[in-house]
Amino acid sequence: xxxxxxSPSTLSASVGDRVTITCRASQSISSWLAWYQxxxxxxxxxxxxxxxxLESGVPSRFSGSGSGTEFTLTISSLQPDDFATYYxxxxxxxxxxxxxxxxxxxx
Amino acid sequence: EVQLLESGGGLVQxxxxxxxxxxxxxxxxxxxxxxxxxxxxxxxxxxxxxxxxSGGSTYYADSVKGRFTISRDNSKNTLYLQMNSLRAEDTAVxxxxxxxxxxxxxxxxxxxxxxxxGTMVTVSS
Numbered sequence: 001x002x003x004x005x006x007s008p009s010t011l012s013a014s015v016g017d018r019v020t021i022t023c024r025a026s027q028s029i030s031s032w033l034a035w036y037q038x039x040x041x042x043x044x045x046x047x048x049x050x051x052x053x054l055e056s057g058v059p060s061r062f063s064g065s066g067s068g069t070e071f072t073l074t075i076s077s078l079q080p081d082d083f084a085t086y087y088x089x090x091x092x093x094x095x096x097x098x099x100x101x102x103x104x105x106x107x
Numbered sequence: 108e109v110q111l112l113e114s115g116g117g118l119v120q121x122x123x124x125x126x127x128x129x130x131x132x133x134x135x136x137x138x139x140x141x142x143x144x145x146x147x148x149x150x151x152x153x154x155x156x157x158x159x160x161s162g163g164s165t166y167y168a169d170s171v172k173g174r175f176t177i178s179r180d181n182s183k184n185t186l187y188l189q190m191n192s193l194r195a196e197d198t199a200v201x202x203x204x205x206x207x208x209x210x211x212x213x214x215x216x217x218x219x220x221x222x223x224x225g226t227m228v229t230v231s232s
Contacts, residue, residue, distance in 0.1 A: 001169070034210065034218035036152075043202055043222035044152065049210045055220065087152055091210065091217040095168045096142075096154040 002026050002090050006099035012107040019075040021102045023088035028068045032092040035064055035073045038101075039084045047086075048073065078104070109133035109221050111203050116226030123193050123230070129186040129203030129223055137161070137181035140206040140216045143188050145199035146225075155201070156188065157216040164215055171197075193230045200225040 003026035013019050023033065031051035036044035046055045048064035051071055061076040075082055083106055088099040115127040129141070142157040156177040157166045165177050176189040186203050203223045210217030 032210075032212060032217065034207075036219075038152075043225055044219075045222075046207065046218055046220045049207055049218040049220075053209070055207075089152070089154075089218065091212045091214055094166050094214065096157070096214075096216065098152040098154065101151045 001095050002029060002093060002097055004088055004090055004097050004099040006086075006088060006102050008102060009100065010103045010105060012105045013078050014107045015078055015080060017078045017107075019078050019082075019104060021073045021086055021088075021104075023066075023071045023073070023099050025069045025071075025090055025092075029090045029092035031067045032090060033064075033066070033071050034089045034091065035062075036087045036089065037082075037084045038087065044087065075104075109205075111205065111221055111223035113201065113203055113223040113226040116201065116228045118229045118231065119193055120232050121194060121230055124189070124191045125193065125228060127188040127190070127201055127203075127226060127228070129188075131184045131186065131205070134205070134221075136179075136184040139208070141179065141186045142204045142206070142216055142219060143177065143186075144202045144204050144219070144222075145197075145228075146202070147196075147199040150199075153199075157206075158186070159215045166215065190228070193228075195230050198228060198230050200227050 035048040038044040143155040174192045204219035205221040207218040207220035
């Protein structure tokens with residue numbers, strides 16, 4: 001199975017900060033990568049698919065980039081609603097796999 | 108409104124069985140692959156199983172292969188997960204999730220654009 005490694009596991013930031021989360025794949029997954037946001041007690045929400053395509057209705061402060069084995073999720077100006085846990089997911093091959101998550105906390 | 112609603116979770120003893128259901132509405136159910144994804148308490152997300160739109164192809168994580176069976180009834184717009192030989196490590200919230208048509212995957216499933224609210228499965232004696 002392809003292993004997905006996210007860093008950092010926890011990130012402390014302030015409203016207005018630019019935030020970057022990294023996701024690395026154990027082998028090339030081309031651009032078959034998605035990003036999700038999850039808040040406590042809620043289901044995940046799709047933010048980005050195909051590495052850089054913004055899901056409909058998602059604010060433009062979220063962006064994704066990368067291909068092959070290294071990917072990033074960037075929040076250009078962190079808003080109060082963005083404090084949550086973020087997961088990457090590869091869909092290059094079965095088993096589909098998720099990263100371990102990055103919790104974005106209030107500094 | 109596009110919606111997924113899971114049911115069937117609960118407390119079961121190790122070695123027992125449980126069947127989860129996921130009722131879909133607001134979209135053409137038979138046109139989309141569907142998946143089950145689980146999350147153990149305080150842990151990350153784990154993909155469990157997927158099924159093609161027709162139901163003709165199924166896929167499983169190694170951790171559940173041979174114990175879980177995914178199926179669907181397109182006439183009832185419902186997805187199922189039959190879970191047998193349950194173990195303590197199967198304890199989790201189970202979500203059903205719809206495949207995102209635009210994710211472009213050459214696999215049967217790609218990204219997940221719609222998720223249910225989840226149903227809790229607890230395996231304990």
